[in-house]
Amino acid sequence: MKNRLRNKISYQIFMLPAFLLFTVFTVVPLIMCLVYSFTNYSSHREMDFVGLENYIKAFQDELVRNSIGYTLVFTIVTTLGITALSLIVAILFARDSHTGGFQRAVFYFPSCISLMVAGYAWRSFFASDENGLINKIICFFGGNQVGWLSDSTAAQIAVIIVAIWFDLGWCAVLFYAYIQSIDPSLYEVAKLDGANGFQKAWYVTIPMIVPAIAVNLTVLLSQGLKVYEIPQSLTKGGPVTATYTMTHAILVRGVTEWKFGEASAIGVLVLIITAVLCLLQIKFTEKGETEL
Amino acid sequence: MKKRAKSFLIDLIMLPLCFVIAYPILFILIGSFKSRAEFASNPYGWVQEFNLQNYITAFEKSPFLSLLWNNLIIAFGSVIIVTLISAMAAYPVVYHKCRFNNVMKVYLLLGFFIPFQATLLPLYQMYSTLGLMDKVSGIVLLYSAGISLPFFMFVGYMKGIPHEMAEAAMIDGCGIGRIFFRIIFPLTRPVMITVIIFTFFSSWNNYLAPSLFLTSRDKGVLILEVTRAATKNVIDWGRTFAVVTITIIFPFIFFLFTQKYLIKGMASGGVKG
Numbered sequence: 132m133k134n135r136l137r138n139k140i141s142y143q144i145f146m147l148p149a150f151l152l153f154t155v156f157t158v159v160p161l162i163m164c165l166v167y168s169f170t171n172y173s174s175h176r177e178m179d180f181v182g183l184e185n186y187i188k189a190f191q192d193e194l195v196r197n198s199i200g201y202t203l204v205f206t207i208v209t210t211l212g213i214t215a216l217s218l219i220v221a222i223l224f225a226r227d228s229h230t231g232g233f234q235r236a237v238f239y240f241p242s243c244i245s246l247m248v249a250g251y252a253w254r255s256f257f258a259s260d261e262n263g264l265i266n267k268i269i270c271f272f273g274g275n276q277v278g279w280l281s282d283s284t285a286a287q288i289a290v291i292i293v294a295i296w297f298d299l300g301w302c303a304v305l306f307y308a309y310i311q312s313i314d315p316s317l318y319e320v321a322k323l324d325g326a327n328g329f330q331k332a333w334y335v336t337i338p339m340i341v342p343a344i345a346v347n348l349t350v351l352l353s354q355g356l357k358v359y360e361i362p363q364s365l366t367k368g369g370p371v372t373a374t375y376t377m378t379h380a381i382l383v384r385g386v387t388e389w390k391f392g393e394a395s396a397i398g399v400l401v402l403i404i405t406a407v408l409c410l411l412q413i414k415f416t417e418k419g420e421t422e423l
Numbered sequence: 424m425k426k427r428a429k430s431f432l433i434d435l436i437m438l439p440l441c442f443v444i445a446y447p448i449l450f451i452l453i454g455s456f457k458s459r460a461e462f463a464s465n466p467y468g469w470v471q472e473f474n475l476q477n478y479i480t481a482f483e484k485s486p487f488l489s490l491l492w493n494n495l496i497i498a499f500g501s502v503i504i505v506t507l508i509s510a511m512a513a514y515p516v517v518y519h520k521c522r523f524n525n526v527m528k529v530y531l532l533l534g535f536f537i538p539f540q541a542t543l544l545p546l547y548q549m550y551s552t553l554g555l556m557d558k559v560s561g562i563v564l565l566y567s568a569g570i571s572l573p574f575f576m577f578v579g580y581m582k583g584i585p586h587e588m589a590e591a592a593m594i595d596g597c598g599i600g601r602i603f604f605r606i607i608f609p610l611t612r613p614v615m616i617t618v619i620i621f622t623f624f625s626s627w628n629n630y631l632a633p634s635l636f637l638t639s640r641d642k643g644v645l646i647l648e649v650t651r652a653a654t655k656n657v658i659d660w661g662r663t664f665a666v667v668t669i670t671i672i673f674p675f676i677f678f679l680f681t682q683k684y685l686i687k688g689m690a691s692g693g694v695k696g
Contacts, residue, residue: 138519138599139519139521141598141599141600142514142515142518142519142524142599143515143523143524145511145512145514145515145599145603146511146512146515146516146524146527148507148508148511148512149508149509149511149512149531149570149574150512150527150530150531152504152508152564152567152568152570153530153531153534153568153570153571155568156542156546156564156565156567156568157534157537157542157568157569158533158537159545159549160541160542160543160545160546160549161537161541161542161545163545163548163549164541164542164544164545167544167545220440223433223436223437226429226430226433228430228431228433228434228437229430230434230437230438233441234437234438234441236678236682237441237444237445238441238444239678239682239685240445240448240675240678241444241447241448242624243624243628243671243674243675243677243678244448244628244671244674245627245628245629245630245646245649245670245671246628246630247628247630247646247649247650248451248646248649248667248670248671249447251451251649251653251663251667252447252448252450252451252667253447255466255660256447256450262466264466264467296444296447299444300444304685349535353535353536353538356538357538357539357540359540359631360630360631363630364650364653377540378540378631381540381543381544382543385543385544385547386544386547386635391544391548394544395544395545398540398541398542398543398544399541401538401540401541402536402537402538402541405536405537405538406536409535409536
């Protein structure tokens with residue numbers, strides 16, 4: 132009996148370091164954020180509880196509303212766009228040409244650099260005058276110049292394009308890795324049934340990698356909601372505040388203006404949005420999986 | 424014959440696409456060798472005359488060696504700590520099932536849903552009071568707390584290791600600690616490699632945390648120099664790109680050596696957990 136207890140305790144000791152670090156550097160700050168969000172805490176005032184005032188302020192604050200709106204649009208568009216495009220690329224990868232390894236490496240590499248760098252690399256491509264590479268291409272095909280970094284909507288699209296470029300490769304490689312593990316006899320059966328390439332992809336490949344798609348959606352969703360670096364380096368959140376994300380809102384209200392209470396309320400909103408979206412997505416794909 | 428034609432057709436689509444994907448990075452590399460005048464007249468083409476001036480100025484203006492050292496300490500420190508402690512935490516969850524451990528598992532996985540943004544301001548304040556500002560060790564501790572994904576991957580992988588192995592060792596009188604370090608941990612090698620690679624890249628490339636917590640220049644990391652070079656009113660792209668190139672050399676080398684494990688590891692990476 133004593134031995135079993137000792138056993139139990141020594142098993143728990145293995146958890147201790149992870150538990151401590153996670154608690155001190157993630158959970159405790161999170162609880163502090165929750166507490167601050169109900170106070171008027173800032174650098175130059177005594178701390179008082181103010182109830183829901185910060186949340187009301189946050190909802191009335193246009194900067195916060197817009198940044199939440201843009202973050203949501205960004206997240207949904209990139210999550211769906213990247214998943215769809217990377218599935219297509221992964222299916223092309225699976226056709227295994229002899230340069231396949233090289234292709235996968237090239238597609239994967241952007242995600243190994245910093246998101247910050249990604250934004251800088253694209254900034255001069257998106258130059259609003261006729262010197263920008265993208266505008267040159269558009270003009271070449273007879274289109275009109277776009278003020279990529281000076282027009283709000285265009286800047287919002289530009290940020291999304293860079294994000295897709297960044298994440299496309301690793302998602303495609305992940306899907307490719309899963310496609311490789313599909314039993315080849317399934318394709319043979321499909322072939323005997325007279326399926327063409329497209330039908331094979333649609334009826335065999337995609338249903339078989341649904342678990343990978345589900346994991347990917349969760350990762351992309353939670354990543355998308357954290358977006359900060361790309362707009363920061365590409366547009367600096369601009370023009371004006373068009374590409375501000377939730378993170379920008381927290382940093383502006385918190386670090387720049389020292390309104391910790393208000394910023395914490397935004398932080399709690401970010402937490403709620405993240406949790407709700409991720410849980411919805413998991414529920415949704417679980418339902419899809421059982422239906423298959 | 425038909426197969427070869429098909430493969431050629433795929434190449435015909437994919438290789439130009441590869442060029443499009445690689446171009447922004449090639450653009451940085453090539454741009455870093457262009458003088459200011461050349462960059463203005465010929466930003467997108469091949470470099471006319473190679474110019475090392477951007478690198479010379481970059482090295483004169485930034486303390487790259489100490490920054491590189493900081494980057495390496497942060498990367499190695501967090502890789503070692505994250506890999507070790509997340510594997511350790513997964514061990515009791517898989518090998519000693521009880522309600523307490525299940526609760527702990529859910530607790531540690533909560534990290535998936537906690538965005539860094541929500542914890543950022545309290546951390547900022549905590550770091551000021553604890554004297555962790557401007558300390559490389561503060562950043563290592565912060566990254567080491569990001570154990571949710573590695574933990575999840577280790578749990579998934581350990582479930583697939585037959586329990587008989589640990590049981591046999593226990594009958595032979597092997598202690599819990601020895602079983603973990605001698606048998607289980609070495610067996611998790613494939614997922615360990617994936618965790619190491621992911622942690623390396625995320626710690627090397629993270630920008631937000633160092634930009635807040637490492638404020639003095641020589642205590643910083645490489646990526647902060649990129650923003651310093653790029654926040655002038657008129658951006659000197661050649662110089663900025665030289666700094667970027669210096670920043671991405673290490674990830675690039677690391678990528679070359681690990682890409683084959685990466686791609687393999689992604690499929691086996693316990694995502695079935």
